[in-house]
Amino acid sequence: MALELRSVTKRVGGVLHIKETSLTLETGHFNVLLGATGSGKTSLIKMMAGLDPIASGTVLMDGQDVSRLSTQKRNISLVHQFFINYPHMTVYDNIASPLKVAGMAKSELDDRVQDAARIMQLTPMLQRRPHELSGGQQQRTALARAIAKESRAVFLDEPLANLDYKLREELRDQLPELFAGRGAVVVYATSEPEEALLLGGKTALMRDGHVTQFGPTAEIYRNPENIQAARVFSDPPINTATIVKRGKDARLGADIFWTLHGAAADLADGEYTIAIRPHHVQPVAKAAGLVKLNGRVQVTELSGSESSAHFDLSTDAAAGGTQTSWVSLSHGVHPYEVGELHDFYMDPRAAYVFAPDGSRVA
Numbered sequence: 001m002a003l004e005l006r007s008v009t010k011r012v013g014g015v016l017h018i019k020e021t022s023l024t025l026e027t028g029h030f031n032v033l034l035g036a037t038g039s040g041k042t043s044l045i046k047m048m049a050g051l052d053p054i055a056s057g058t059v060l061m062d063g064q065d066v067s068r069l070s071t072q073k074r075n076i077s078l079v080h081q082f083f084i085n086y087p088h089m090t091v092y093d094n095i096a097s098p099l100k101v102a103g104m105a106k107s108e109l110d111d112r113v114q115d116a117a118r119i120m121q122l123t124p125m126l127q128r129r130p131h132e133l134s135g136g137q138q139q140r141t142a143l144a145r146a147i148a149k150e151s152r153a154v155f156l157d158e159p160l161a162n163l164d165y166k167l168r169e170e171l172r173d174q175l176p177e178l179f180a181g182r183g184a185v186v187v188y189a190t191s192e193p194e195e196a197l198l199l200g201g202k203t204a205l206m207r208d209g210h211v212t213q214f215g216p217t218a219e220i221y222r223n224p225e226n227i228q229a230a231r232v233f234s235d236p237p238i239n240t241a242t243i244v245k246r247g248k249d250a251r252l253g254a255d256i257f258w259t260l261h262g263a264a265a266d267l268a269d270g271e272y273t274i275a276i277r278p279h280h281v282q283p284v285a286k287a288a289g290l291v292k293l294n295g296r297v298q299v300t301e302l303s304g305s306e307s308s309a310h311f312d313l314s315t316d317a318a319a320g321g322t323q324t325s326w327v328s329l330s331h332g333v334h335p336y337e338v339g340e341l342h343d344f345y346m347d348p349r350a351a352y353v354f355a356p357d358g359s360r361v362a
Helices: 041-050 091-101 104-120 133-149 166-180 193-199 217-222 227-233
Strands: 002-012 015-026 030-034 056-059 076-077 152-158 185-190 202-207 208-218 237-246 247-252 256-261 271-277 290-303 306-314 322-332 342-347 353-355
Touching: 002 041, 002 185, 002 322, 015 041, 015 056, 015 185, 015 208, 030 041, 030 166, 030 193, 041 152, 041 185, 041 237, 076 133, 091 104, 091 133, 104 133, 133 166, 152 227, 166 193, 185 193, 202 227, 208 217, 208 227, 227 271, 227 353, 237 322, 256 290, 290 322, 306 342
Parallel strands: 030 185, 030 202, 076 152, 152 185
Antiparallel strands: 002 015, 002 056, 202 208, 237 247, 237 271, 247 256, 271 353, 290 306, 290 342, 306 322
16 A cells, blocks of 8 residues: 655645645555644645645555545545544444444444454443543544554544653554554654654655655654755754865864865865764764864753753854854763863764755765
């Protein structure tokens, strides 16, 4: 089973809301739509589900054009971030509702409901009504309904957003197993990069109604194609700065130099942006080839076994140069003092290099 979008677009009031998008989403893993609020995740899901019309392009399920089919005829399930259950029905009847509409035989219906309830740990609650359930139990009911329906595609639109942290963590761990081997294309929308990494599978990064990169989630983390993708998977924020390349050398400000290697060394001379994750900027030099930086510590944080320091990276401060806010993240406890000048060491081999238009060049 595959769900394919071919050059689909969406317009709202004549304005292009979803730019031309082509994606092939398959079974066997989670397909994550990752982007900030307003990036177009929910709109894309509604188009795939048949809830919103497409302005142009084609939606195919297993090679069949379903662009003009109703939601019911597409055989899909949709779970929202809000707990959408029928308040007058029991948990059993909520799970069974799409099966009853489909006219399923009572014996098969009961088997499916009982199986879904067991998977979602709802068996003792089948005769309760939604108002008698916790938020987590209500969302489990909505998920059980999706499992029992055995849809060709399951759309999960930020389904854990309204749960408390512990429940969110518990359900997130269970979700890949719940839908494994069911033959459905699973599409999961989230605004949290950490959630996408934990779910694995493939991720489509969305920004302003456009998919900026699509592929295995871990691969996007390791090899972002543009500076926006690099910024998504970095907490604390990825460090960026403008460098000037001359020959094989890179210059940051007027007084920080290093020798470029690999693809970066072969770039044309000029200005570029480097981006480096905070864990590649350390407070002590532990290897050869590191670039020494100096900055004034502004904020320090200790989280478990890690220390972070936000510092102003001075570039030729004596000559009135600019200051850039950077972050160092390192294992262990480090004695930072707010306001002090501190040395940091950057590993230039771990830096990404981007052209002025934001595309990755090295």
